Amino acid sequence: MPTPAPTSTTRRAQLAKGLGAALLGLGVLTGCSSEDDLSDQDVEEVLAQASDTLLETSGLQLRLATDDLPDGVTGITSAEGVATDAPAFEGDLRVRLAGNDFTVPVVAVDGTVWAQIPLTPGWSDVDPAEYGAPDPALLISPDQGFATLLQEVQDPEAVEQERGGVDNAEVLTRYAGTVDGAVMENVIPSSAGDSFDVEFLVTEDGELRRAELSGVFYADSDEMTYTVDLTDYGTTQQITAP
Numbered sequence: 615m616p617t618p619a620p621t622s623t624t625r626r627a628q629l630a631k632g633l634g635a636a637l638l639g640l641g642v643l644t645g646c647s648s649e650d651d652l653s654d655q656d657v658e659e660v661l662a663q664a665s666d667t668l669l670e671t672s673g674l675q676l677r678l679a680t681d682d683l684p685d686g687v688t689g690i691t692s693a694e695g696v697a698t699d700a701p702a703f704e705g706d707l708r709v710r711l712a713g714n715d716f717t718v719p720v721v722a723v724d725g726t727v728w729a730q731i732p733l734t735p736g737w738s739d740v741d742p743a744e745y746g747a748p749d750p751a752l753l754i755s756p757d758q759g760f761a762t763l764l765q766e767v768q769d770p771e772a773v774e775q776e777r778g779g780v781d782n783a784e785v786l787t788r789y790a791g792t793v794d795g796a797v798m799e800n801v802i803p804s805s806a807g808d809s810f811d812v813e814f815l816v817t818e819d820g821e822l823r824r825a826e827l828s829g830v831f832y833a834d835s836d837e838m839t840y841t842v843d844l845t846d847y848g849t850t851q852q853i854t855a856p
Contacts, residue, residue, distance in 0.1 A: 657770045657789060663820040665764040669756055673698035673849040676705075676753060678842045683710055684835035689804065690747045691715060702853035703750035721856050722751035728856050737856040743803050758800055760825055760842060767791040767812055778815065778823060779845075786815040786823055798829065802840070806833040821847055 679692040688711050695705010702723040709716050719730040721737070727749055728737040742749055752758040770791035778786045790813045799805040810829035817823055825842040832838075 655772050661764045664816045664822045665761040667820045668761045671847045674844050675846040680840050682838045687832045696851050697754045701751040701755045704853045766797045784817050789814045806830045
């Protein structure tokens with residue numbers, strides 16, 4: 615016996631059910647970003663947990679980048695690689711020098727930064743401060759890493775919740791505040807502003823997933839923003855000097 619054709623009422627029910635499932639899959643959650651949910655949070659406690667999680671990890675994938683490095687500035691437009699609690703770092707820096715961008719492989723370990731400088735054979739011992747950059751091995755360290763920004767943020771507040779991560783599977787809460795210029799300079803030595811606006815995206819598990827840092831990072835230049843993405847907490851990698 616043939617299956618009866620669905621009625622218009624059945625079609626509407628199926629459509630509503632399918633739409634509801636699709637919205638849920640896209641992360642449109644009832645009450646996900648309600649003011650009541652956000653106001654119930656102890657913001658300082660959340661940021662302290664994110665700091666602890668960052669300091670306790672064996673390593674992670676890190677990417678720092680900017681799209682608005684001021685004209686005429688010699689500086690870092692991106693850094694991407696593995697940072698570990700040794701502390702150590704292995705990856706690539708993209709440096710802008712005299713208007714040209716160069717990708718520079720970097721290994722940082724035991725307090726020394728080595729780089730494969732363009733047109734120079736082999737590895738060279740370099741001072742990253744000459745490029746307005748920090749020692750990348752220290753970016754998840756207790757004293758000069760991003761955890762210090764979480765610890766020293768002033769007047770933090772929860773702003774909203776949003777979806778992110780792989781397939782938008784994570785619920786992230788965005789926190790905003792300010793950081794004193796001396797605190798930022800401790801992390802990014804070229805920092806020249808008196809104060810910086812910061813936003814942190816933190817997962818439900820207490821992982822700092824993204825930091826957006828805005829202010830004057832180079833003397834006598836315009837404000838700009840560095841975005842830092844931190845993923846794959848728990849990464850382990852043996853990094854040795856070249």
